[in-house]
Amino acid sequence: MEKIIGLIDAPFTPFYANGEVNYEPIPAYARMLQKNGLKGVFINGSSGEGYMLTEEERMKLAEAWIAAAPEGFKVIVHVGSCCVKSSRALAEHAAAAGAWGIGAMAPPFPKIGRVEELVKYCEEIAAGAPELPFYFYHIPAFNGAFLPMVELLKAVDGRIPNFAGIKYTFESLYEYNQCRLYKDGKFDMLHGQDETILPCLAMGGAQGGIGGTTNYNGVNLVGIIDAWKAGDLERARELQNFSQEVINVICNYRGNIVGGKRIMKLIGLDLGPNRTPFRNLTDEEEAAMKAELEAIRFFERCNRF
Amino acid sequence: MEKIIGLIDAPFTPFYANGEVNYEPIPAYARMLQKNGLKGVFINGSSGEGYMLTEEERMKLAEAWIAAAPEGFKVIVHVGSCCVKSSRALAEHAAAAGAWGIGAMAPPFPKIGRVEELVKYCEEIAAGAPELPFYFYHIPAFNGAFLPMVELLKAVDGRIPNFAGIKYTFESLYEYNQCRLYKDGKFDMLHGQDETILPCLAMGGAQGGIGGTTNYNGVNLVGIIDAWKAGDLERARELQNFSQEVINVICNYRGNIVGGKRIMKLIGLDLGPNRTPFRNLTDEEEAAMKAELEAIRFFERCNRF
């Protein structure tokens, strides 16, 4: 199976001020991402508030991103849902609509307590798009599914034919590496934490990854990989350190989904508010965040349109 | 606002063997519940696998239960969802369809960390059915929303006009009682753990409640309240102890949603399987559970059709 090389972006979902999805910015959004070195998008995930969208909105977003995707720009559709029947339908839709791949995180309810439950869940969904690669999105801080990923790989191996790999959004580079080494790299281990791309590269990983701060800082995150490959360790470190500084800022503003989404407005693409129960930044908070970003000269180095 | 007196049942959702919802058993199910002393149903909640149903299925179930409800039998529709827009639509539908009330638990994703987020979430949903009482369903073990309920009451008081009370499914009888005493009982505190009806009655609570094991053991749980009101403490204790023994058994079989649903088949109403990721009981497990229930003479005392 083809492995992803480079960084995929997890885009935010644009909303109008009234809370309805706004599909208009997507073509410009996609072009900007590609221009800054991103290789595709992983839509309707956590950054995209996928779980807070209706099934219909999720389908229309998939269609919009697929239509807007430049040549060679991958669109992976997150189809996870608490309702596996709905996920299955979203998987079928993604395949019919022309997505490059699909993915799903473990449902937050009911909480998954055993690998076999997770395998069954993935199996039913993956079967909805048997021609597409399926990625499990491991983000246990969001859904409580603190399960051993090597065990998951063993369990799906030979059982789910289109299981491609894992978007690994967890701190354990040890477990990540063990997954990467499974059967000499049989599965595609997408690195999923923008703050540790460089250390992961050193271990041999992070050939491919999915980022959240890539929306506005992708050019620097892509730069880490380029610098590493060029043997320029100092530059890779500088870029990784800078990227951590950016993350330091968003951590003060409710993280990437809320604070990061607002940064998009500051760099020229207003994506509107977040859905309830997220608390949107006030104008004062936005101004304070902007000042913190200016202090690290973010706007001189960030993604460009 | 009217307070609920007596026990409401949280029904299971019937499925065909192929995993599709089966609406046929609902009239018989409703009659059985009423016959055994239940005052209504709280549908599409955790026992009903509401989060694992599509929006359309949830609406059709609401219609089916409302159509089947005998005179005076309350139908409360759980409309909670990770997507507040979907919840709002379900609330509007419930009102239009003739539900007695609505309810919602905190979304499991994104995890609610502050009372103000929860209030906003409830507010948007409750506004979809302003003529109906809205109950917050507090079950933090399922969604991680371990928030102080007295603070919730203070925050909604004067802000959400149709906020009726809380279905309290948590162990702290102390907090339950503090909620109950808030403004001399302004809100309706529905007791939500079948294992502690008697102790809650002693404190002055549990005038109304919502049960999960009431589906098959309601006659005994209703009996606890009747015995207490009649001053027969010994009988109340015997019934509470017996009800705990029933719960001891289902704890050995993956709890009420899985094990309890299978008990329905054993007492004469086959409701089919659970949806993935729940693991259904094997035939061996079913037989073992049946034997454990026989050992406590459950089938001689349980709900009757």
Next chain:
Amino acid sequence: MEKIIGLIDAPFTPFYANGEVNYEPIPAYARMLQKNGLKGVFINGSSGEGYMLTEEERMKLAEAWIAAAPEGFKVIVHVGSCCVKSSRALAEHAAAAGAWGIGAMAPPFPKIGRVEELVKYCEEIAAGAPELPFYFYHIPAFNGAFLPMVELLKAVDGRIPNFAGIKYTFESLYEYNQCRLYKDGKFDMLHGQDETILPCLAMGGAQGGIGGTTNYNGVNLVGIIDAWKAGDLERARELQNFSQEVINVICNYRGNIVGGKRIMKLIGLDLGPNRTPFRNLTDEEEAAMKAELEAIRFFERCNRF
């Protein structure tokens, strides 16, 4: 084995302003507790900052309390420690010094993950005082040992001859009751949450208990049991509700160990500061707490010297 009838107090440990243990107040402290209806003390537990004391201090405190105990006033010595060798030595000392019984909670480090580990831990300690009743002190919120207590009873039954029962400081009245019913009440289940004495009595439990707020509110907590036994449910409810109000106040002041200890000063027995890492109340906080207690007329009803 004798069962404890009535309430035992978990006293605070008096300190001088310089942080050294002050043994002087203990005789007056013991007399006050007995005068207000308490049947004994459980010393060096969590209220007593037992884990923050040296082994020598713990022994001297045991000696001081035993020496000060009025006729018929039970002294139970908590001997739990991360070091089982130290616990064993404390158990031997308690027996030699004339304690009525001993107890131990699960060590917070290493975290106990299995019942068999806990049984081994209790067994080694209990063997140090084979003539004394040993109580396991279940307070999982403090040590992470969220283990099934019925399983513990099964495991110690026939193995630890002097295992007397459990001081149950956890919210599950269901599990408490199941332990109480084990072999028709073979073990002594001491109720350990002052906020739920009345509901526990209704279930048939709480014949004996160990309190933390009994230090200053024991007269009312003892009153709950007396009122219940006298058939005066209304009075029992009023006393339980009042006791919850007192707990509401201490919850605003870092709980019983910190806030509750300072209440002792307010009722006439200054016990000094808490040990690091506890943060002691400031004078402003003390004044605010006092005002909250006055608002509920606490000082008109509390324990008297």
Next chain:
Amino acid sequence: MEKIIGLIDAPFTPFYANGEVNYEPIPAYARMLQKNGLKGVFINGSSGEGYMLTEEERMKLAEAWIAAAPEGFKVIVHVGSCCVKSSRALAEHAAAAGAWGIGAMAPPFPKIGRVEELVKYCEEIAAGAPELPFYFYHIPAFNGAFLPMVELLKAVDGRIPNFAGIKYTFESLYEYNQCRLYKDGKFDMLHGQDETILPCLAMGGAQGGIGGTTNYNGVNLVGIIDAWKAGDLERARELQNFSQEVINVICNYRGNIVGGKRIMKLIGLDLGPNRTPFRNLTDEEEAAMKAELEAIRFFERCNRF
């Protein structure tokens, strides 16, 4: 302040079969560690069952290790305890006995919930050995102190004069790096997870570290740093991957404290059992672990005497 260069070992504490501490193996143990490239020891920590030792045993172990330490071999004494008074005494003793430095983890009880509590705790202990460097040992999985370490550094900076740095035993290389970058590397950030030395080196960290599997696999862990410094990335990866394989094995045998300690016997230094509540390996388990280690050719590459 001097920074530690290279790897320090966290030794196991030798016990006789009867459970008493055995001081005899320590000189040979120290020589072996130095021979395999270790620069010192961090004694009485989690690997050393420090919390399960009496105060007297901890002091005697400190004396024994200091006496046995070869020229230039650092002895850092972990003095943490739930009793800060005891920790202070251990700190004073370590200084008097000639230790190179001291350290303490957050107490597991009472659970530390705020940085200011932790600072106060560290301050009182560090003041007991003002001439020695004090290291905070961050291992929140063991004590629940999931606190932000950059905030700790800010809080101790200018307040605790001998605060040297942090033994960082947690997965977040992002936070580790932020601590490392604080004031251009003001504090000594000792890397504390043997499974991720290579990725940490890439980021610029791990110049110094403290290991647990260094007891038997130190030669290969030291080799990672050497290979990295020599620019041999492939060799560094091979050694890191091998070291992860070793960790894979001990994870099957209750981790380093239990399984790792038994490996010492297999390589020639029997250190006896673990203290209760640890469950010691059975002979069957030991044999199975040995077989797993043979399968990865561990005994051909491990530490040598």
